[in-house]
Amino acid sequence: MIRKAVLPVAGFGTRCLPASKAIPKEMITIVDRPVIQYVVEEAIAAGIREIVLVTSSNKSAIENHFDTHAELESSLEKKGKHELLTMLRNLVPDNVNIISIRQGVPLGLGHAVLCARPIIGDDEPFAVLLPDVLVDNSANAATDLAGMLAAFDQQKVAQLMVEEVPWEQVEKYGIVAPVGDVPAANESADLAGMVEKPKRDAAPSNLAVIGRYALPGSIFSILEKTPPGAGGEIQLTDALETLREQSGVQAYRMQGTTYDCGHPLGYLEATLAYARRHPEFGEAFQALLSRYQQGA
16 A cells, blocks of 8 residues: 655645745644645545655745644643643654655646655655645545545556536646546546646546545656646646556546635635534534624
8 A cells, every 4th residue: 555645835825825925825724723734634544654745945834833842842741731732742643754855946746746756766656645635525434545545556557536526617627538437436447638727618527636646656757757848847747648658547536525725715615614513613613604694
């Protein structure tokens, strides 16, 4: 099974400005924790034990969040705030390592993934999780990430997690072209190709790539040779197309719900969804919602 994951967190987060001007977009909170923590928890729950953060010089807050804060922990201990102390010490389990590596120049998602090569190596498969997207599996027995990693383990073929989106919104996404029928939830299908933001009448399906990948280590040698594409950046999509031609790529259809927290409306929707079921604040939050709805 895949035990390593790459989280590209070096971007500027321009869609979240001005909130992301001085604070990394990944550190903007959903209820009581930053977005990046939800994604790390998702990875750990799926069996990931080594997480590589591809960062930049202005993202030290992310590294600090997962590091030990001796002064704060000492203060909490002296004040008898043992519940908070335990929570801080359990942000990352002892059997999970979080490693950071810098992306010196922002040259695209493909380049960010390539930056993790010295840590991952060319002989081991790994996952890529985009921290802009939260995958909510609270209503499901198992997580979509765990299912996708199991599919990779069984098929030995790269997996792209996809979700069904409304046909009128396909122009906003990277859309996959499955070979044959669209796969059922929790199943994979071979791909004939991928199309970036197609017109509705040209879209091969309404299955959108949502920012979760299971990839073989061989993707690094492909990325190394991939020329700059859209926007003058090294695109992961271009490397995946080469990988598809060489050894195949499959789409794994998810069953949960996604929230694009790189967009203000997606962030607000995620806040509503997670706050309503929060074990401590959920009931009071729903009362607040009712109060505002009555006053509307």
